Amino acid sequence: MTTLDFPLDDARRLVDIALDEDLGPDALDVTSTSTIPADQAATGHVVAREAGVLAGAPVIALVLEGVATRTGGIPPSLEVRIADGTRLVPGDVIAVLDGPAQQVLMAERTLLNVMSRLSGVATHTRRWADALEGTGCTVLDTRKTTPALRALEKYAVRAGGGTNKRMGLFDVAMVKDNHVLAAGGVGAAYTAIRARYPDITVEVEVETTEQALEALEAGSRFLMCDNMSTDLLRATVAAARAWAGERGEGVEIEATGGLTLDVAAEYGATGIDYMSVGALTHSSPIIDLALDLA
Known part of the structure; x- marks a missing residue:
């Protein structure tokens, strides 16, 4: 998977800020920790709901690591199946996460927010390039x-x-x-x-x-x-x-x-x-x- 010179340090800073916003000072997801046992496992698929161009897949690992660090949990395993710069069609599975359900759900919104934004920019740019x-x-x-x-x-x-x-x-x-x-x-x-x-x-x-x-x-x-x-x-x-x-x-x-x-x-x-x-x-x-x- 090409990284297109992915700006790793900038992404880490962004993920830190985003997780602080979402999990608060005590690193809490009050809904998931109340309703899901800590040892319950889950498999999550990051999927495309519409056509576009992917950008930001390396952020997934950074978010998973950030959540685990904050909570003392175990980060889910990650398989990224589609490289940045690839054209997406609805239903494409971009990545698969396997591990503690609480960790998966704590990471969900942050990784989607960043990837959706970056993929929007990539998709718009592709229209101009075409x-x-x-x-x-x-x-x-x-x-x-x-x-x-x-x-x-x-x-x-x-x-x-x-x-x-x-x-x-x-x-x-x-x-x-x-x-x-x-x-x-x-x-x-x-x-x-x-x-x-x-x-x-x-x-x-x-x-x-x-x-x-x-x-x-x-x-x-x-x-x-x-x-x-x-x-x-x-x-x-x-x-x-x-x-x-x-x-x-x-x-x-x-x-x-x-x-x-x-x-x-x-x-x-x-x-x-x-x-x-x-x-x-x-x-x-x-x-x-x-x-x-x-």
Whole structure:
């Protein structure tokens, strides 16, 4: 089973917080401990209730371990049958848990909450990746993530066939209109970043072909075309690539702003390299997963 570079430390932190929320300071499930003998065994199946793309299966083991640690119990055995990134159909058995029934039920909601969320992101991303297939354009995520879930949500994007852009404000410089205004121009903003961080990637946001050429003259080789029509975007791509080609250089071009699945292929065919979509992480509905006792 591929892990797609699963962010294990981030997942552990999330599971700790989630279990603290669900089990409280005394690690209690008052219903299960009252109605189920401590030595009663159970088999639980984590199943898909709807079609989608799986993400987050490694979380199951972390939740089981976390519950056992908190309660002093024995964690159920675990068999994960489906790898992250796999397309699901209703009824697919993702994993099988065997062990103390109390432990299984204490873990149920936490593992389902995380996996349903991540699988929703992966499923949404897969729709964009499928829509762009054959265009040469790759779908990117953004920083519009759920606080404290960024590493996991970006992992889910990868599981769905997308690509991560920047992880935060620290790894890519993105010059937007406020930076241009504060610095006194595109050239001044680019020069200031390059002087302080000579090895960092610098992307410049543009809204017109003229601004794109200005950014190239300033030194940027990564353009983010914001809220352009397909005609304007196609013209900007052609002008930018011609400018760079005359100098024997390359340029990467990204489109963003107001994009929907209905027009993804049309925009992807304009010659852009990337399409960034904040909705991958801020507006993906969950995928319905369940844990059924056999």
